[in-house]
Structures are given as structure tokens and as C-alpha cells.
Amino acid sequence: MKNFTSVNDVSNVPDLVDQAIEIKKNPINLSIGSGKTLGLLFFNPSLRTRLSSQKAAYNLGMNVITLNVDKEGWKIEFEDGAIMDQGSQEHIRDAVEVISQYCDILGVRTFAGLQNREEDYQEKVLSSFITHATVPVVSLESATLHPLQSLADLVTIREQGIVRPKVVVSWAPHPRALPQAVVNSFLEWITKTDTQVVLTHPEGYELSEKYTQDVAINKNQDQALQGADFVYVKNWSAYEPYGKKISADSSWTITKEKMALTNHGRFMHCLPIRRNVIATDAVINESLVIKQAENRVYSAQTVFKTLLEAQHEVIESH
Amino acid sequence: MKNFTSVNDVSNVPDLVDQAIEIKKNPINLSIGSGKTLGLLFFNPSLRTRLSSQKAAYNLGMNVITLNVDKEGWKIEFEDGAIMDQGSQEHIRDAVEVISQYCDILGVRTFAGLQNREEDYQEKVLSSFITHATVPVVSLESATLHPLQSLADLVTIREQGIVRPKVVVSWAPHPRALPQAVVNSFLEWITKTDTQVVLTHPEGYELSEKYTQDVAINKNQDQALQGADFVYVKNWSAYEPYGKKISADSSWTITKEKMALTNHGRFMHCLPIRRNVIATDAVINESLVIKQAENRVYSAQTVFKTLLEAQHEVIESH
């Protein structure tokens, strides 16, 4: 593993999930990362990702350097060849090359602008990091994917010990237009495991085909939920017209009645969750959401450990 | 000790003070907190508390995770059962349960809104943390109390070695309306020690009876100061009408002349201090304020150590 920015960086997904479960049993291993530094760069705010990544690094004995680029850094230029005589103060190329030298792994959090689909799906910021970084890059959520969340989700599902579970992925309403990153990412990860996946959403919420080509889609939520072992719920805005909120249909909110259609299904959500909008209190209070958040630590720790060991092997072999 | 949010969490106050004095003699003990993480959550800015808590954790070998909730996190919902379709993004219940999983001790800084007395005195935010946290909660100042400051103050008094000292607690003017937390807290701590306490303030600055029932009150500042060994000074706004500034009387400013009424009394203040408003430069420059701030480290370190050891005992006994 060279970087960790999508499922495609992982050679064997079930194996990585198993490693995370193993690490969780005995997480403190301070020698692996001793003298190593994790750099965390945030282009937008983050709570779970920030804290769980720090905790994961500390469990490995790493140090952590955090920078809120939007508040503590410079205005960044992304265009190659730009004549920088206006507002932007530092070119992404220089910033990334410099910061690479100050850390052993570089985590970066970017976000979808939801204005320009092509720009978001090209992952302009993350791609710049991958191009210019001289150390492994870990996505702490990007414009279109959230792989550390997906790995934690798979760990949480695996912990329940259900053989070939039915996983229903459902859209739910939300007052704001949100990115597609979490659902895209979950779909590309869950389809790498031995699982039956059904996606359900209102008309108009079709995702990029890239992420749904191997997934059964049923736009009748009640039908989709039948027999589900896991109900993975998330709001997202439309892919076309891009970034728009086209429904606030509260009949898609997950209730106890909806959960009764499942096979004692467990509710999942990446948090933060709008209570009594995405799902009712009663559903959330019996759900796996806190475990998912807990597993963010072991998800990140597994990734950092794998990347550190890969660096070590490179050095050893020279 | 399960949490540390008021003097009521402490079984023996003089004993805790002695422990802090002992720790100060040899503060670096990196094994106690090795592999442990302190989470610090700030709902409003802090300088001394932030830095001294970090230093205390580092002295114990702990890692520290800091989050400025107001700037780096989400807008938090506090009402149970709220339909979260407006501005708030995450329920306090979920936030606290999640963050608990990322740390071994959770410090939280909240503040008095000074708009609604009942709300402030119910300690809505801190109470939510205590209810939902799965690790010990330490108050880094709350709406109505500041126990880490009070412990440091008691350590500072104890270091002077005076048997049964007279401690005068005096109001002083300030340009803004400030919370009652520091003075409330100092009163509930100092009255647990072998001390003679006299409270003095202008008419209208009466505190909640909860904190003054065991305290002599003399509204003549000059009379109160006579024979004082320690003069603990603080501004606070009125309890009734709540949160209002009802006096700016500069005759309450502590001067060299006022200090001459005491028994070579030592001036104390929790900082930050408005020089030449709360007290004159001459008084502050000969005071104990810097020592009080220094003792914040050992106050926090004693609390963290006690909480870590209590966790360890729980684990050992299982």
C-alpha cells in the first residue's frame, strides 16, 4: 500500500478488516511509530476524523502535527503556471513538497464544493497531494470518497459475525445538500466483501454509475429493507443536477416501523447525524453508530501501521 | 474519584492539596499516563487552563487531543428529542459518546451565558458530558464552578505555611459582566480547609446562598481586610438581576493602602487580571498570582493522576 485514498489502494479488503479487528484487541503498540510524525491537514472542519486519527497515531507511538489550512495557513493556488499576483499566497506544489518533509504520513481532509461536478470528481486537491507528496497520503475524506470511514464500517459489520449479510444502503432526508463521498465510498468497499447489497433512494438521487454498477437498486425503500441485516443510512445531494437537494421527503426517515421490516437489522450511520430527520431517536439509540465511530480509531491505526511497515521494508531493502 | 467537576467529587480536600504539593517536588513521571490520551474540548477560549492541562498531561506521559468545539467542530444540539432540521449538526449525546471512545480522560470547558440563571446553574453542557461520557470528566471551568483553579489556589495558600489563616474574598470592579464561577468555586473549596473566611462585596453582589451559607459576610471592604493573611480578589456580575454589572465602584480596587490594612496579606487572583482596575500594578507585582498559575499544572496533574489510578484499580479488580 503506497497511499490510502480509495479501496483501489488496498490489495485485499477482507484481510485489512481482519487486521483492524486484531489491532483492536490490543491497540497500544508504542514502538511501531516511535520517532515518526503524522501530519494532518484540514481544508474544512472535522471532529471524528481529527480525533480518531490522532488517537490512532498515539496508539502507535507517533507524534501528530495538525494544521487547519483554512484558518492557520495560507491561501493556496492550485493552477499550474498561474501568475500569482492576486490573492493566493502559496502554490499547492510547494506546500505539499514542504509539508511532506515534516512528516512520515500525510493525512488530508478536503471536501466537495458541490458546484462543479467535474472538478469535485477529479479530486483536484487530493490529486495534488498524491502528485507532489514524497510520503504516503491518507485521505481523511475527500470530495468523493471517505475510505477510513468505509473501513471502520466494514469492521463494524464484520464484528457482528453474520455470514453473507444483506446490507441495505438507504438515502434519508437532511436539511442541507451534502456530498456523495460517504455513500460512494461505502459502496466501493462493501462490494469487495461477501455481502448482498441493495441500494435504495428516491427518484433523482442516482449516484455515479462508477459506484453502483455492481449494486442492486430498488427505489421502494420498504421492499429494499425486507430481510436486511444492516441498514446503512446516509443523505446525499443529487449527482444530476449536481449538488442539489431535490427532496426532503420525510417518509424516507428511518423509524422503528421501517426497522421492523428487516431481519433484526442494525442501523448504521457515519455521524454526525440529524436526529429525528435521518432517523428517529429510538432507532439511533439502539444502533451501531457509536461502534462505527469507535472503529474509526482501529481503521486509521491499521492504515498507518501498514504504511509505516511498507516504508520500513523499502528502507530495509536498500 | 469518578469525575472532577466540583469539590463534591473529592473525598478529602486537604489530602488532595498535599498530593499536589508532593507531585510538584518531582513532577516528571512519564510512565503513569503512557499510552493514555487526554481529550480537551473548548466551548470558549482559554489560555492558562489549556496550557497547564496539556503540561500536566505531558508530565504524566499522556498524549493530548484538543478540539475547539466552537471553531473546529459542529454546532451542537442539547435538547433531547429535538427534530434536528435546523442549524445544529450533532447531538451532544452522540458527540460525547464518540469522543469518550477516543480518550481516557475528557476535559471540557464551558461557560456561563449570563442570560438565563437557571440554565447556567443547571450546568446544561457539563451535565450532558457527565451523563453521556464513558470516561472520567474533568471541568476546565464550567458555567458556575472552576475546581482546577480552586485546587491550585488552595495549594498556593498551603505553600505559605500559615496555620488557620484569615482569607478575605473580595469583589473588585471590572469593565465587563463576568461569571460567578471562580468565586463560587473558591468558596466551596476554601471552606473545606481549616481557614477563617470573610467575603466582602458591594450591596447587590450577593452570591447564591449555596456557596455563602458557611461564610461570614462583611460589606465594608476595609473592615473585612483587617488582619487578612490572604486577599482573594475577583470580579463577578450580579446573581440578581442575573448577569448584570451593577457597579464599577473604583473604591473597591485593591491598592497598597488597602493591603496595608491586612496582616502582611498576600494578594491572589486567578488571572487574567485587568491591571489598575481590579488592583494596582504595585499590588499585583508583589502578589501570588504567578504562583497560582504555576500551581495550575500540579492541580491538574494531581487530578489526572488520581483519575488514571482509579481506572487502573477498576481494571485490576476485574
Next chain:
Amino acid sequence: MKNFTSVNDVSNVPDLVDQAIEIKKNPINLSIGSGKTLGLLFFNPSLRTRLSSQKAAYNLGMNVITLNVDKEGWKIEFEDGAIMDQGSQEHIRDAVEVISQYCDILGVRTFAGLQNREEDYQEKVLSSFITHATVPVVSLESATLHPLQSLADLVTIREQGIVRPKVVVSWAPHPRALPQAVVNSFLEWITKTDTQVVLTHPEGYELSEKYTQDVAINKNQDQALQGADFVYVKNWSAYEPYGKKISADSSWTITKEKMALTNHGRFMHCLPIRRNVIATDAVINESLVIKQAENRVYSAQTVFKTLLEAQHEVIESH
């Protein structure tokens, strides 16, 4: 070395450069700073300095406490004797004395207001830290100097192994009015080494004589560049009228054609750099700027190590 705020704090500059080069060969030495804390205070944003200082401290096993004074702290009063009944909340004297107690080395980043030359050149903020701190103070750039940058620059030059190189220091255009700190500092450091220094800038960009008295000045950039081994480029605003941008002359931008006038000269800049304004992409992409930034770590690490060892000797000799 007691503090590190200008070249005058260093007894032997070439020796300090050699130490940094030595440390770079084997930077991880976690025992030197074990149990020690670096405090970093920022009065304005910083990227390289913040991250490289943290990395340097971590390489020595130190802990780091960071405070963005402008965002996380109080409004600071700098006037002695001020009656603090207005906006400022804490006197610099109290803040510095307190923070000194929480760390073993105190780094502080201040900046030139560019409004009042006397005020900037008196280094009001940094001087307050030096006066009131009880631990060594390290400048993380001040109003008029940037010694950690200069040390890193000298390390970078030294690594090229050129005997008595010609170093040309050139002004270049920039859309905003910038401080003189980097160029002042570089001049006072480079003139302590065995180097031929030529300064070039447009009419009106004369620096304080304090920094140029030992330096040859040639206002014809092309002539100055001839035979240069290193071309150190920086924008600065005028010293008289103070802080003003009086030229945007793009004929001073460093191009491949300009570099062809040199003796295979290497381009240097402290970053962040306005690409295609200060210099063209082609020049920057072949330059030493990334190495300069890398050497910021070893520059800071050398200073912290020297200061820690000096403290240790003081303790040992007591």
C-alpha cells in the same frame, strides 16, 4: 546561548551551521528533550515555522504546546502602567510569566505592523517576551528578523560545498507590502560566514543601514547577478517611506535568462513564493527552496538542543 532571537545570540555561526548538518544525518534523538515542553505562541499565521518547529521538537522527544494568541487567547495589553478598563484583557507581563512556567523553551511568532517603523524596529512584542520570560525565548520570526530561517539558509548554502561563494541578495516584485525581516536577517547571518555578498534592489528599497553597512550594493540587478553562486531572492517594502510598496517592476522577476548570468547559481527563497511574480516556474522548479524548507527542521532542532543543553549545564553546576 540564552535566547535565540538574532545572530547576536550565537557565539560562532559557522559552528552552529556545522552542528545542524551533523544533526541532519541522524535526527531522531528522543532522550535529549524527554519530559521537556516547547511552547509555541503565534500572533499571526505560520505554516513552515509551525510545522518544522514541532517536528524539530518531536525529533528531540519534546512535547509541544501551541497557542494561536490571536484566535485562542486574550487581547493582550503591552503598555506598562495601563489602566486596563478597555478592550485588552491580559497584560503581556502576566501572560509571559505564566506561560514561561508551562514550558522549557518558548517560541514566539510576531510580525511587523508596517505602520510605525520605530515600533516595529523596537520589537515591542518580542522584547516583552525576552524581558518577562523565565525560560529561553526563540524567535519564530519577529517584526524585523527571522533567525531560524537564516540558519536554515546557511545550512542549505553550506551543503552545496562551494568555497567562498558569491551570494547575491535580490529584491523581486510582489503584489503586497511585506516586512523586511527575512532579508535583514539573512544579511546579518550571511555576513558572519566566509562569503562575498552583493545586495541588489530598485531605487527606494534601501534597507536599514544596520544590516547593509558591511554589504556591497549594486542597483543594477544584471550586473549584480554576474558570477553568483547563490541568488537569494525576497520582496520587501520600503524602509522609507516605511512599509510602502513603491515598485511592482516585473523586470526584477527572476527568470531563466537572469539565472544564465550567474555562475550556475542556485535560486533560493524562504517560501511561500508567488510563482511567476517573484520568479518563474522554471527557475523555482530547479531551485533550493524545498531544501531550505527541509533544513528548517534541523535549524530549529539545533537551536532547541543547544538551549536544552545550556539549561542542563546550569542545573548541573548548581
